[in-house]
Amino acid sequence: MGKRGRVAERRKTRPAVVGGVIAVVVGGVGFGAYALYGGGAAADEGSSTSAAQKAKAVRTGPLSATEVRTTAEHFLTAWQQGKVTQAAAATDDSAAATALLTGYAKDARIKGVTLTEGARTGAKVPFSVKATVSYKGTSKPLTYDSALTVVRRAEDGKPLVDWHSAVVHPDLKDGDTLVTGESGTPPVTALDRDGGKITAAKYPSLGTVLDGLREKFGKTAGGRAGVELRVVRGTSSKSAKSSDKTLLELSKGTPGEVKTTLSPTLQAAAEQQVSERKRASVVVMRPSTGEILAVANTSHGFNTAFQGSLAPGSTMKIVTSTMLFEKDLTSPGASHPCPKKYKLAGWTFHNDADSEIKQGTFKMSFGASCNNAFINFAPKLSDSDLTKEAQQVYGLGLNNWAIGVPSFDGSVPVQSGAQMGASLIGQGGVRMNPLNMASVASTVASGVFHQPYLVSPTVDHRTLAKASRTMSSKTQAELKEVMQYTAAYGTAAKAMAGLGPGYGAKTGSAEVDGQKKPNGWFTAYRGDLAAAGVVQAGGHGGDTAGPIVAALLKTGG
Known part of the structure; x- marks a missing residue:
């Protein structure tokens, strides 16, 4: 039978109403719906329709x-x-x-x-x-x-x-599936460091953390699986370190217990702080041990604080300064101007508001976060120097942290030319999150990299990451000097007011293409506490993330 015959035959079929739309159903396929969208007999004639007619029949526009x-x-x-x-x-x-x-x-x-x-x-x-x-x-x-x-x-x-x-x-990402059945992973009851129960209702930021704890410790924490509807992550989601998610419990299992290092006081304070700003994330940790005391995000669907991958802006100058001090290229009191503009490999770098420091010290440039005082060291550095510093002293970018839940461990790729210069001020290809930058401040405070962790390694006998070398006591003293100066007199002074003297801080603003305001960063330590935060599209770090971090350091824990 020819195509015209088939069309004529379809027209004999009685129309039915589907969802308020008149449609002719043939073999389970709505032919009438096809006609409604501009098809029909003429379109079904196929080879007898000219290319020009076909082109004319294609609808365009809104x-x-x-x-x-x-x-x-x-x-x-x-x-x-x-x-x-x-x-x-x-x-x-x-x-x-x-x-x-x-x-x-x-x-x-x-x-x-x-x-x-x-x-x-x-x-x-x-x-x-x-x-x-x-x-x-x-x-x-x-x-x-x-x-x-x-x-x-x-x-x-x-x-x-x-x-x-x-x-x-x-809650589904492309490639994920929905499954109902006996859970392959028993539920867990997460406890804070004082033995109190942690729930997402009490601490909204911890929903993804609880999912990660269950995935990591559910089978070893002594619980028994129940029956549930859950999201099973696909390849793409697993690559992004997303955990399976329970959507509905049909019958409860028996949960095992997992004790975390979280401080109930600091966690509650962190939740409150991020709730007052859009797109804010923060992490608090203990420099002497690496224990994570609080983690919070304004948005609860993705744990930016642990898994974000953002340019850290000028907070990266802590790592850059460590490298410069270790190489004896400068010192806090060394005379070092910060020019308004600096050209490197065809790029012209500017300071914020085109500021400059004509006769000043490196400490003054650090405190004012003057970009070109760092970028103009680029000709004296090799392409891999910053990468090695980040990896060897700060444990960053090696993808080997085992904190107890999924995390991104930072990235400082080897780059050359202008991109290498941009990396020195936390732009270019450098990517971090608040966990990484809290760890950087912690390493300065203690002098030694202690890998952050949310669950003690004694629970599952996992091995924590270690840095291959430790900064010298001289370098640590120099870093503390410039960070204390910044907290007392520099861009961090307003946020850190009243928190001295055993403190240090660094602000950051990271430009993002297509974003009117930069991401505001802030990292600081006070005694045996360190914290870092970011407010995306918030503006300068001292005004946005700074008050969040400072409030948590003031809370103590």
Whole structure:
């Protein structure tokens, strides 16, 4: 039968109403929906249609409200009715959609799905999900909110759901799956250093930390697994060190206990501090041991404090200064101007607000965070000097920290030319997070790198990372001198007021492409406490992250 015959035959099929859209269903595929999107008989004639006619038929431009509504309704109605093939066909990645939607019913054991569309905003359509999860005679209701976005397919202009796993559940990343069954990992009860119970309800920042503790210690902490619906991370999420996540408990297991080093006083204070600013993260630790006493983030979906990878700005000048002092290239009191501009390998570097120090010491440049007083040392350095300093003295960038939960250990790649110069001031390819920079301040305070940890290595007999060498007492004294000067008289003075004299600090501002304000950094120590924080897109570190860090050092612990 020719194509014209097939089209004529389809037209004899009675129309049905699906989600308020008239659609003709043939073999489980909505032909009427296809016609609605600009297809139909003429488009089905294939070879008899000229290229010019086809090009003319392709819709372009913004999606209409009708296109968004009908596409969303078609997808949501098919999903609710369990018509996986039809739902997947309404997306721009039918294979991935088919796999996840099939697993939604088969592996996650979710049934009785009711999807309720919310108020649309442009091409975005929010919706709520009500369903039931059942496993071996046990059932529990499941409710959550999600959203989809409609896009226009480039080749034919057809509106489709922009497919990502998060459409099915907002906690899913692409490649993740949903599974209901007996948990492979028993639950854990996390305790603070005083034996108090840690919960995400009490400390919202610790949700990802609790997930990480369960993944690491669940099988060895003495608990028994229960039955749950959980997110099982895929390859991409595992590469990002994301842990599996429990979404719904059908039956409770027996948790084991894991004691952490967290201070209840400091953790509560850290949660309060970050809640007062957008996109803030902070870590507090003990220099003499490496114990992590608090970790908090404004946003609770990703642990920036432990896993972030951000340019640290001028806080990196602590590591740079360590290198310069060890090489006897300068000293705190050495005369060293900071020019307004400095050219290196075709780049022109500027100081903040084009400031300069014509007749001053290195300590003054450190305290004022004057960039070019550091970059103009570049011709005297090899490309790998900063990388070696970070690795050998501060234990950074070796990917071998074992703190008890997933963490990023910093990165100081070998670079040349202008990029090497930028690295000296914490830009270029240098990447850190508050955990890394709190460790840097801790190393200065104690004179020795103690790998940070959240769970004592005696719990599982793991080996903590060690630095290959220790800075000299002379270098430590010089670092303390410049950091104390900064805390007393430099860019950190306002935040650190009243915390002296046994203290030191360094501010930082890291420029980010496309961001109006820089990320504000601050790291400091006081006695046997050290802390570091970042406020993304907040502005200067002394004004943004500085008050957070200073408040926690004042709290003590």
